[in-house]
Amino acid sequence: MSTDGIAATRPLQPRGRLRDYLAIARFDHMTKHVFILPGIVLAYVLRHPAAGIVPLHILMGLMSAVAIASANYVVNEWLDREFDAFHPLKSARTAVHRSLSGPIVYAEYGLLVLVGLGLAMQLGPLFAWTSAAFVLSGLVYNVQPVRTKDRVYLDVVSESINNPIRLMLGWTMIDAATMPPSSLLFAYWMGGAFLMAAKRLAEYRDITADGGAELLPRYRRSFGRYNAENLAVSCLLYAMLSAFFLAVFLIKYRQEYIFALPFIAALFASYFWLAMLKGSVASRPERLFRSKRLMLASFAVVASLTILTFIDMPFLNYLSAPSFVQVQP
Template sequence: MQANQEATRPIEPLKPLRLGRAVDYLSLARLDHTTKHVFILPGIVLACALGTPEPAKLLVTVPAGIASAICIASSNYVINEWLDREYDAAHPTKSQRRSVTVALLPGLVYAEYALFAVVGLLIAYLLGTLFFATSVAFLVSGILYNVPPIRAKDKPYLDVLMECLNNPIRLLLGWAMVETTMVPPISVLAAYWMAGAFLMAAKRYCEYRDISATAGVAVLARYRRSFRYYTEESLMVSCFVYAMMSAFLMGVFLVKYRVEYILVFPFVSGLFAVYLWLATRPGSVAQRPERLFHSRRLDVMLAATIVVFLFATVVDMPFLDFIATPFLPSITPLP
């Protein structure tokens, strides 16, 4: 009973230490999280493999598309950090964010949000209808995730599914940089979504285990309301569910569109395994996705996956067609 009362008690914001400077406002955009846009690259590769790319055009569309994605992601980060400042005050490390410790002017914060959003959408508009529509969806997802009354991040399971919606959005952005006349298969978009859900659920598992062990479950629930409904067991089970769904959907995609990608499957499974192993480590980097590349094991597995993925993209292997061909061996009855 006391723990529940503690979890629902209003958070007392920290007293800002000083007035904000330009660098403090810029920090809200989290430009150091640019590494997350690596999830755009598979979309580019898939579009080259399944679509009709124009190599000369890519020299313009890819850099411009990445710049647009960075701007829109930064606008989402700005609104995320600003609206979360009172909740972040309860987090062991996020309580050191500038939005918590520095006095920032709301008008300037919202102006920064609007500036990144407008610049990102203007660039997106120049890249075509599909890229622009996907960019709008990218921006709207940030609003649904962070802004009341919906604020999906406060709702169990929906918080994971909404946050990782950025995964298929990024894949679609990469695709739209190359191919503008058709959309990628739904199966690969859904598989990418479920893979992202696995990553986010593992991140929640890390946070739950580490923070509840040091500061208590009540503090954890004050930091993020969805944790009031989670347990270590439910988060771990959800990781397995998302991983299984992703594997199934990837199987549907590779059988229908490019059976050569079956060679990538063991490496993707290895990536899932390494990430889950990282999630079980105390103080895991899985809690801070922008630092994932500091893990040598994950770097090696990711590099191997990329190499095999590119190989399976450019090399046709007709001998693998039997995998997608129905075959029921007959049995000769005994005399």
């Protein structure tokens, strides 16, 4: 069914008001910018900047990230309004049940992009280019003819690239002259892919359990080729790739952090467990803070990394060197 056909079957909607245009920017989703914080912390720990942490830079950087993310949300909700009508939860979104003006929506998008990039340019070229990549990722994900969100597997990989982008934003708030290690960027990217695949798994399980399997491809075309099995397998693949790149980073830059891996594995397991529950918050990442189990696992990871930052273990150099046990014949 074409989007024109869908629109024709919908009842007359009330005209959008100012608060409706603000709602589609989803400022309440700014909790997702927590993924910026590790970039700030790691840049400070690994680079030891002479200027230290400059609060104004962090404030401007966060404001820039929030503005660009909200711009991406605006174009996402506007272009998805006909498809979201088939989703049991997203059908309640503002753009679905309110009649919004296209020119006003695009003006809102443009204003948010200008604010975000304008602030970004005050923090140096690297931060500005990273912010531009943040804008581009939203267009590639949502806008035809590319619209990667409709392409199986590519939807997860392209959406999760916002994770390393956020890491870069945090890092360049502290050190504007360098990039984070590539191993860390890939670990963050694959970790984000795990989160997005788990989100789709939670959506798939919930909607099919309620008898809405035929609506899934109408909500998002990529669901036409997804099922519970390949989504679960992809979660495993992304988790293993993230762990691999993370181990490379830990061994290369601070071997002591390797002891945090069991806690990180428990965090991944906790999130996957959430995705397997009916009505899981994994399908609505902005509500993850409501899961006590996940918050406890996250606290354990942060605590272990914090402790290991201040504990040196020289014997790890010996353990990481190649050695063989010789047996006398």
